[in-house]
Amino acid sequence: MTTGTITRADAERLDVSSPLAGTRERFRIPEGVIYLDGNSLGALPLGVADRMASVVEDEWGTGLIRSWNAAGWMELVGRISARIAPLVGVRGEDLHVGDSTSVSLFKSMVAAARLRPERSVIVVEPSTFPTDGYIAAGVADLLGLQLRWCDPADPLAAVDEDVALLSLTHVDFRTGAMFDMAGITAGAHARGALAQWDLCHSAGAVPVDLTGADADFAVGCSYKYLNGGPGAPAFTWVSPRLQDQARQPVTGWMGHAAPFAMQRDYAAADGMAGWASGTHPVLALSSLDAALGAFDGVSTDQLRAASLSLTDLFLALLDERVPGLDVVTPSDHARRGSQVSFRHPHAYALVQALIARGVIGDYRDDGDRDGIARFGFAPLYVTHTEVYDAVEHIAAVLAAEEHLDPAYATRNAVT
Ligand SMILES: Cc1ncc(COP(=O)(O)O)c(C=O)c1O
Structure with missing residues (x-):
């Protein structure tokens, strides 16, 4: 795996200083899963x-x-x-x-x-x-x-x-x-x-x-x-x-x-x-x-600060570890929601290969253009350390061309 200037320890520090440190404990996130699909279906809050x-x-x-x-x-x-x-x-x-x-x-x-x-x-x-x-x-x-x-x-x-x-x-x-x-x-x-x-x-x-x-x-x-x-x-x-x-x-x-x-x-x-x-x-x-x-007890300012910190880190890590990706999400904070997406000729298979590694994002078709791999950053439960690990997985899948495995080419009914 390539080593860049952002380290896992940096991500851990961001988790400690996050305005929402601790709210992840309000959710049940399965062991071994990095859940970056809260923009599709949110995780299960405890108590439900x-x-x-x-x-x-x-x-x-x-x-x-x-x-x-x-x-x-x-x-x-x-x-x-x-x-x-x-x-x-x-x-x-x-x-x-x-x-x-x-x-x-x-x-x-x-x-x-x-x-x-x-x-x-x-x-x-x-x-x-x-x-x-x-x-x-x-x-x-x-x-x-x-x-x-x-x-x-x-x-x-x-x-x-x-x-x-x-x-x-x-x-x-x-x-x-x-x-x-x-x-x-x-x-x-x-x-x-x-x-x-x-x-x-x-x-x-x-x-x-x-x-x-x-x-x-x-x-x-x-x-x-x-x-x-x-x-x-x-x-x-x-x-x-x-x-x-x-x-x-x-x-x-x-x-x-x-x-x-x-x-x-x-x-x-x-x-x-x-x-x-x-x-x-x-x-x-x-x-x-x-x-x-x-x-409860969470302000929208805290949500926004945590969300931008997560998406900033993801974008910076992609830039470092997987340069040249066709990122379609604006870098300007005023124009960015809480997800980051990139276009890729094998976006569907790439997302499937990541899911096999426990990193759950999703895929969206875009007509005649290359499809979109989407990663959502639900600020209440996604951590910076997970963001770091997710990008390591993306880099590893692409480097080993795991996404070209025919097993990942067949579309499920829900993508
Ligand atoms: C912007 C937007 N509008 C609407 C919907 C879905 O509408 P419904 O709740 O009727 O399925 C989605 C679903 O992902 C959406 O992203």
Whole structure:
């Protein structure tokens, strides 16, 4: 293995001085695994398994239907919203939690378009996570609007007097590049459009200030950096400026002002309560509620400082140990989320070879271009020492050409 100027002892020192030294103990990370995929599925926080056992055995098994009242199942959404709120710079009462991100996007894109009835275009950027574009196309089709693709280098150039909504993903899922939320939101408003932000790759990893940016709508999943578990429900935020007028289209009984009055006609509940549609996913919400305890006492500044320190180290080590890699993540802190990615002709096989060594990242296709190897740095549980070891593994795999082993070429269903 090559020896460069950064040593493992340097990484160990960074762990000792990290603002989040100790929060890793709040998670169960399997022995022998370096987990750099929290940008896809967060690790399991301690406390979730016991909580789930109790919800299943006691609340469901013993309490049965009584638990809707006795165990406070109806209060889960409010409690979780209050815990997510400081991570994205909003008030808990302005969040709804319970749908998938895709459904949250659908509801809020329809609501946004209805707020600008004289405008006929939704703008999305082409490299966004596919579901954002698919949902925008579906909403455009449903409402007789047009979908317009913008240049990610200058999204505002596509926003003219026809545009109702500019919908962007704050941190890009492939490259980890981060948009200037406040500047772009102000630009959209100056052109009379609304701004929506997908926070899937931001919430819990980078500080987000939706209120300060004066954004209009936001959505985000909770199974990545929020560690809520596979398929954990997403959150939807609507600016308090707009809640009185914004109408979401999935008018199910749980969003009714009086669901148990069983009235014939729909009347939306006030505020974000009116963004519920069907019965709350109690098991998934319980897991998320317990998982969010991992953020207790942690500030977004601490998360950001730890995240940048980890990604800085990874980038510096790649530069030293594997020079010439096609890194696609911005080096500028203001433009970087909490992941680092590089393009490689054998990116899929390389990721598989790393997984075989216990270093878990993932792979994302990118059309005709070489694919992307992605490494996520969840600041609550990834250590600098692991970053050091991960880069040693990457260098070793490439030096020995382990990734060319045919065993790593066959794609799994989930990459
Ligand atoms: C930016 C972004 N939006 C949306 C999603 C997924 O949406 P859903 O929660 O509906 O599966 C992802 C998943 O990785 C994502 O990265």
